Amino acid sequence: MLATLLSATLVALDGRVIRVEVDVAPGLPGFTIVGLGDASIREARERVRGALRNAGFVHPPRRITVNLAPADVPKTGSAADLAIAIGILIGSEQFTPRAGRAALIGEVSLGGEIRPVPGLLPMVAALARRSVRRVIVPADGADEARLVDGLEVVPAATLVEAVDALRSRRRAAPTRPARVELAPAAAASAGRPGPALAPPLPPPDLADVRGQVEARRALEVALAGGHGLLMIGPPGTGKTMLARTIPKLLPPLSDADSLSATIVASASGEGPIHALVRTPPFRAPHHTSSYAAIVGGGPRLAPGEVTRADNGVLFLDELAEFSRDVLEALRQPLEDGRVSIVRAAGAVTLPARFQLVAATNPCPCGHAGEDDRCICGESVPARYVGRISGPLRDRIDVWVTLARIRAAVMFDDAEPESSDVVGARIAAARALQQARPGGKLNSRIGSRGLRAVARLRPVTRDRLSELADAERLSGRGTERLLRVARTVADLAGADAVEVEHLEEAARWRPPSSRPVMALAV
Secondary structure, rough: OEEEEEEEEEOOEEEEEEEEEEEEEOOOOOEEEEEEEEEEHHHHHHHHHHHHHHOOOOOOOOEEEEEOOOOOOOOOOOOOOHHHHHHHHHHHHOOOOOOOOOEEEEEEEOEEEOOOOOOOOHHHHHHHHOOOEEEEEEEHHHHHHHOOOOOEEEEEOEEHHHHHHHHHOOOOOOOOOOOOOOOOOOOOOOHHHOOOOOOOOOOHHHHHHOOOOHHHHHHHHHHHHHHOOOEOOOOOOOOOHHHHHHHOOOOOOHHHHHHHHHHHHOOOOOOOOOOOOOOOOOEEOOOOOOOHHHHHOOOOOOOOHHHHHOOOOEEEOOOOOOOHHHHHHHHHHHHHOOOOEOOEEEEEEEEEOOEEEEEEEOOOOOOOOOOOOOOOOOOOHHHHHOOOOOHOOOOOOOOEEEEOOOOHHOOOOOOHHHOOHHHHHHHHHHHHOOOOOOOOOOOHHHHHHHHHHHOHHHEEEHHHHHHHHHHHHHHHHHHHHHHHHHHHHHHHHHOOOHHHHHHHHHHHOOOOOEEEEEEEE
């Protein structure tokens, strides 16, 4: 007997509806799966066989053929396990569904439990676009599936519960989860990896960072306009701690960006997801991360760190320690806001509109400029930071040097501004930018739009020319200087960019007339 059911698979960030055809026929016992499935799908034979037996059903001693259609589309993962198991039960006439047509998504264990799978949200969304009105999903993933409107979500914790749901016409309770934030430290189920550098504790408050007035201001300006930021300084000066305060400084995501971030989190296996992600992503991969880990790829074209940081921040600590090919791969997403991945499995273009925040030591030992401590040769520091190529440096708008803090400053009674205070200014500045035509942050405004929002007076225009000539800035460099100045003006609540805003923005530029290492020495 032939049984046909619907399921889905994940390709990059998109769900693809697949038809699971199960033929249970007389003949020598066998179990074959066709349809361009990967190793995980081929191993479904053993998972399904054990699940049926341990759930109290019979694995029929017949010839079983499973076809995953369309046959020319590669399928990956274990999302079709449940549909295959149910198809065998229907094809062997162990039960007859009465609840109408339903799609099924879920991995089955040898004990008959139904486990959640990465990408449940985009897969359910794909089914909804195909006018599917009922879907059975793992109980642990029901909240995630209910984020998609227009269909009935039926949770099932075991294979027995899935069969009971298909036997019954009773509708599941149409509850929707509360829209709370996805904890940044949420680890994926079934041992899947969680976010990179996802601390179990909340991010530190900006008030915990003593001293470093210039660096605090640079961070505020960079976050207010979405500008790239590079912090240079010896170990222990607070570079990483400043970066770790970022999640508390950024305003919540808009509805559209929140949905996009939730889809990326789902496809990346950052479950369990119970609501839309409202906190901007903060990704901090280790400097030993591979090209594929940063850019993306693999058999199912999985998103990399640049995509997982979309609409958020990508923090690269020890920037000069990253491999050259990884750093050069950042140029396209920093410029275009997307990354193209071409592999044997196919080609996709993924979103990658992130803000780059980076930190680096001034030299391998970290003590350049401290003659009594630096053990590097005289030319080593310049070569070390020189690993950051010119095109990548040109895409970083805000540069700041951190020096060691004296003990008197560390234990001063004066309380620095908190994340709430600084975050309120950042949110107000971003609101001004998004209220303008186009609704873009200053870092993303085009040349024509930049001239319109800058509103330069003649004296300000003359000062801009002087600064550009003094620093020998290119046309793109001059525009980047003006974008940062527009952000400084927004933080001040000014309608037009004034001379003082330009001069502050010029402080954050890397001097082009001397080596980059002059910033750190």
